[in-house]
Amino acid sequence: MKLTPIAVASTVFALSLSALAEDVPGMKMDGMEGMEMKQDVKQAPIAKAEGTIKSINSEKQTVTIAHGAVPAVQWPAMTMAFSVTEDQLTGLTAGDRVSFSFRLEGGRATIVSIKK
Numbered sequence: 001m002k003l004t005p006i007a008v009a010s011t012v013f014a015l016s017l018s019a020l021a022e023d024v025p026g027m028k029m030d031g032m033e034g035m036e037m038k039q040d041v042k043q044a045p046i047a048k049a050e051g052t053i054k055s056i057n058s059e060k061q062t063v064t065i066a067h068g069a070v071p072a073v074q075w076p077a078m079t080m081a082f083s084v085t086e087d088q089l090t091g092l093t094a095g096d097r098v099s100f101s102f103r104l105e106g107g108r109a110t111i112v113s114i115k116k
Contacts (some may be wrong), residue, residue: 001057044105046112047072053096054079056089063089063111065098075106092116 051067066079082102088111092098100114 001072007057025112044103046074046101046103048099048101050097050099053092053094055093055094057081058086058089061086063114065100067100080109083108084114085111087113 018030047070049065049067049070054064054066056063061084062081063084064079064081066077068077069075082100089093092114096116098116101112102109103112104110
C-alpha cells in the first residue's frame with residue numbers, strides 16, 4: 001500500500017533528473033562566436049630528478065633511469081622506466097648521467113626534458 005506512492009514518487013523524481021540533464025536546445029549563442037572557451041584542466045606538476053640511464057627501448061619509447069629521491073612526488077630513490085619521445089632519446093646512451101624533468105599522470109611518468 002505504501003509502496004505505490006513511493007514507486008510513483010521515485011519514478012517522477014528520476015524522470016525530472018533526466019529532463020534536467022538534457023541540453024537546452026533553445027539556448028541562444030548569439031554574439032559568442034569569438035569567445036574563447038577555456039577548460040579548467042590542471043596538468044600534473046613537473047618534477048625534477050637526476051640519475052643514470054640503465055637502458056633505452058626505442059621501440060617502446062622508454063628510458064629506464066636509476067634516479068635519486070624525488071620529493072615533489074614523494075618517491076624514494078629507484079630504477080624505473082619513463083615514457084620519452086624519439087627526439088628526446090637523441091644522443092643518449094646507457095650509462096649517461098642525466099638531469100631530467102617529468103610529469104606523472106595516471107600512474108605514468110613522462111619525460112618533459114632530459115639532458116646529460
